[in-house]
Amino acid sequence: MSGRSSSEESDGPHISSTKKRKPNRLESQDDDTLADEKKESILKKLHNNFPDLDKEELREVLNEHDWSYWEALEALQVFANQEDEVPSESEAKNINGNEITSNFKKQPKEMPLMQLKQTPAAEEQNGKIKKHDKSRKGGRIIQRETSDSEDSEPLSSDGDSSLDEDYSSADEEVEGVCRTKIVSFLQDATLDELTLIPQCSLRKAQKITELRPFNNWETLFQMFQRANGLSEDLIWHCKTIINEREVVHKLMCRCADISQRLEKQVTQIIDDGESNSTIEQPDILNKSLELKAYQLVGLNWLALLHKHHVNGILADEMGLGKTVQAIAFLAFLYQKGDKGPHLITVPASTLGNLRQNTINLTILESKKTKYQQLILYSCSISNADDRSLFRRVKLHYAVFDEGHMLKNMSTIRYQHLMTFNAQHRLLLTGTPLQNNLLELMSLLNFVMPNMFSSSTSEIRRMFSSKAKTSDEQSTFEKGRIAHAKKIMKPFILRRLKSEVLQQLPPKQDRLEICSMSEKQGQAYTALFKKLKRSINRNEKSDLCNVMMQLRKMANHPLLHRQYYTADKLRKMSKLMKKEPTHRDANPDLIFEDMEVMTDFELHLLCQEFGSIRNFQLDKNLLLDSGKFQILEQMLEDLKTQGSRVVLFSQFTMMLDILEVFLKHHKYRYLRMDGKTQISERIHVIDNFNTDMDIFVFLLSTKAGGLGINLTSANVVILHDIDCNPYNDKQAEDRCHRVGQTKTVHIIKLVSKGTIEESMLKNGQQKLKLEHDMTSSETGEEGSIPLNMATLLKASLGL
CATH class of the missing domain: 3.40.50.300 (P-loop containing nucleotide triphosphate hydrolases)
Structure with missing residues (x-):
């Protein structure tokens, strides 16, 4: 595919070969599909020059410059050459969950020769000056060109023709690779994987499998053109799935690398016999909170993550003392000279219990120390002033108890807590996985935002998809579970009570x-038929409300109104006029209020007011x-x-x-x-x-x-x-x-x-x-991740 736009083939003025023009904008493309391919080619080319920048940021820069490769390149180079913008080693330390300090890289001060040929900060061109307007957007400096004339001619360069050839050849190479991947995907994908393609139903997926085999690109294209119900758009939409697979694959590779580093260090400790490298219970922790063996493993795991600037999720089964392990870890940091401040966010129901348990910590003896070192806070954060405070306060560790409340990255609570200015994050939850794999990914995104946030859209699609075939557990689902295991391995430690507490009663x-x-069954049947009729008549009906009404009747008939009929309510509303509090009230309004009350609420009302006390329900009905x-x-x-x-x-x-x-x-x-x-x-x-x-x-x-x-x-x-x-x-x-x-x-x-x-x-x-x-590859139920917990246990001699 040529890198030139369709405007070059017009009968317009001839452009001198001695003057190199910039590549035309992508808006001139008549074929949207080709334009998409061109964009991906430009994005890849730009990413090759700036490998340390995220692709989504590069995409924003290209959008800002109408997908002009050269303008985007110049803008990014101006940013790269600003020495005061390059972070120092101290500034490059992990904040909000970057994977490992050693992975930080400075932007290169020297750019490739090909780029330097067209990157002056201000160049003279036919007596005119290109001025660079620097403006901030998303942490970047975006460069815009201003000129006295709109038809300023681009610079001439001896190396321009070779650059244009590189541009075209690279584009063709990318196109060939993309086509090969699409053919391979459509040839090998399962039905469930095919239904992930945008606009591809199960029926269309079945049709695609019937057309196989696809030997090459031309054969594939011809088959789709001839087949009824299939469009060529489905072929191009495959790029979305391929891109998502590549994103998840890269995440798995990065996570595997972190796992290997952590396991390597623990193995080294065991081999060298360095007992002083393992962490015992902190001295300042009250002896009444003596840590059990598995809790010491948890403490060492948290310390290991901290050493490598990795955040984590302590996901021990409920009842194994996750909060105690977190407190011990903060005590360990205090002994090492880390004075905080730290923040622990907890549900309102556990706030008093946590205060009671932490009062024995030496570091919490005085009020002054208490609020300097450790802040206890309810996670029902609805006050704007509080949210603003925690955005400004520089926290070292933010510990989020009952972290499964952050399972949905779309909620207001999730977004508010993401803004907390904490250098490190730790989640405590006994149920890291509740409804689907996407919830688990939401937790990982929260603790390691720098690693996962740039890929949230791909993660959301990959792990929210459900199998559409009727198999009990399809290969598709097993594959998603395998991917999730590899991604979460370095960041989650989970032990079950059956593994670590043999002495715990069954x-x-x-x-x-x-x-x-009998009466309840009759009422349930009548309600079921009534709700079914309303749905069949397409009446405005909320299915969630239908389910709730059925649940209430299944539990107790008095959660509905059936014994207090309309006639009975009319009598009661008139009698209520005798009450001093309702003497001036309108009986019709009283009746309307009573109509929306349940039988049990009306029974309580009768107990409260003497004028209607005779209308109380019989004890047998209660x-x-x-x-x-x-x-x-x-x-x-x-x-x-x-x-x-x-x-x-x-x-x-x-x-x-x-x-x-x-x-x-x-x-x-x-x-x-x-x-x-x-x-x-x-x-x-x-x-x-x-x-x-x-x-x-x-x-x-x-x-x-x-x-x-x-x-x-x-x-x-x-x-x-x-x-x-x-x-x-x-x-x-x-x-x-x-x-x-x-x-x-x-x-x-x-x-x-x-x-x-x-x-x-x-x-x-x-x-x-x-x-x-939580099962191992052999099918036996186990911990997450089993290898790390086993290694840490061995290093402690437990």
Whole structure:
């Protein structure tokens, strides 16, 4: 393909051969596909001259200069020649997660001869001066040319013809390589891989496989032209997939290089017998927080990453003391002279617990030291002033507890926390993988932004894609899992309780399928038919809301309104006029308010106001639930056995009804949900852990499922399961963790023949993805990464 634009073939004025013109702009291309190829060729040529610059930045420079190679080249050279812009060695140290200090390179002060021929800062041309206007954009200096005349002639140079030939030959070479890759991809790709091509459906992918083999480019093109339903655009769209593959391949190579460096150092320590190179428990850490063997491994892993300027994710299974390991690491840094400041962001539910646990640290003895060295902060960061503060404060380490909250790079929380001015980042999470591989990539992008941020679009497409074939686990999915394992290996350490805590009592899971009560079953069937009719009639219906309505009915009928009819509400609204607080109220407005309330809310309203007290629901209706029938006998047996129960529910109103149930059966209980003041939560937890006469602890899954320790209980009952099984796992591990001395029983209540059974099946599929990610090549479940943990353990003599 020629490097010239179509304007050269016009009947316009003849251009003297003694004067070299610049290559014409790409806007003159009639063929968009050829223009795309030309752009990629120019980008590659520019990247060869500036290998240390990211391709996306180079693409922005080219866009700024209308894809003129020469103008972009001159602009970048002006930037490269600004000596004051070149970072010093001290400035080149890792910030926000660059992979390794040794990888930093200064921009070369001497440019290749080919470039130097056309890079003066200001050149005279036929008596006119090219002036360089330097402006900032994205950290670069963009150079623009200004002239007294728009038709200024380009410089003449003896070497220009050879440059033009190089330009064309390089372009043809790139085109040939690209075509070869496209033919190879379309020949060998699986159905799932073909459906990744933009605008390629499963039907089109099947048609492509039927046309095989593709022996060469010409054959491929002819087959697509003749085939019905296939367009030539699909061929060119393959470049998107090929580019994404290359980006992921480069990431895997870089990650493999980091892994080898880290493992090499640990191996060297073992071979040399340098026991002084390993790190023991810091002296300033309170002896009551004595680290276990696997926690010492975690401490050494964090120190090793720190030495190599690599950020990481400590992803030990819930209950293995990730927070203690992080505190020990900060104590180690303090002993080495690193005075911080450091920041720990935590969920509101764990703030009090963390304060309680860290108060014994010597470095936190005084208030002055506390706020200079370690800042505790809730990760519900919604205050603009706070966000502005943390952008200005220069933090050394930012530790993010419950890091899985950063699984979505599109959320406001993620974007806000990304702006924190921290030199190093550490994530703590017991569930690094929840719904899909993209969430894992989001975590990696957060801890190592300089390594992953330039490739977020490719990563997003590669790891958010789902298999479209019906195989149980296609080759496509296995390939994505293999890629993700290689990418995450250097940055994640995960140990399971079954591996490192042989002395921890076992956890026994039990599933209770509960038949709904007669009235509940009838109400569920009626609701299901009503919602189905509304969907079939294309009425405005939110499917998520449909699912929520079915979930509520599956748990308890009083979460809907069916017993308080419209006629009954009319009577109640008129009687409310007798109340001093509603004497001047309009009964019609009272009726409208009542219409949107559930049966249980209306029951509570009747208890509050004497004028309508006679409309309270009968006790039998309050207890009319299939799950309550199972729960009644279950709690009686557990009480007899001397067990203590933590009872979780997704819905605070369900907790209200459960309170009625517990009071009816005269069980002592405590309750904590999202409405509980943060300052009170630690006291409520302490009361339950110390007062053994309290039989049940009622908790909302969201508020009580993170970071708290309830090892004084040995039974966890999930009254209603979560759509995300990892939220349930978080709840389970409030009891099954370090410090537990009894066998822990996990009991899940699922209503038979309802939406909950589908939720359970979907959750099991999500858990299977985690199992695949944490399994070794031999198929046995293992840690991530197993080799590094094993090496560190050997170096410590454990």
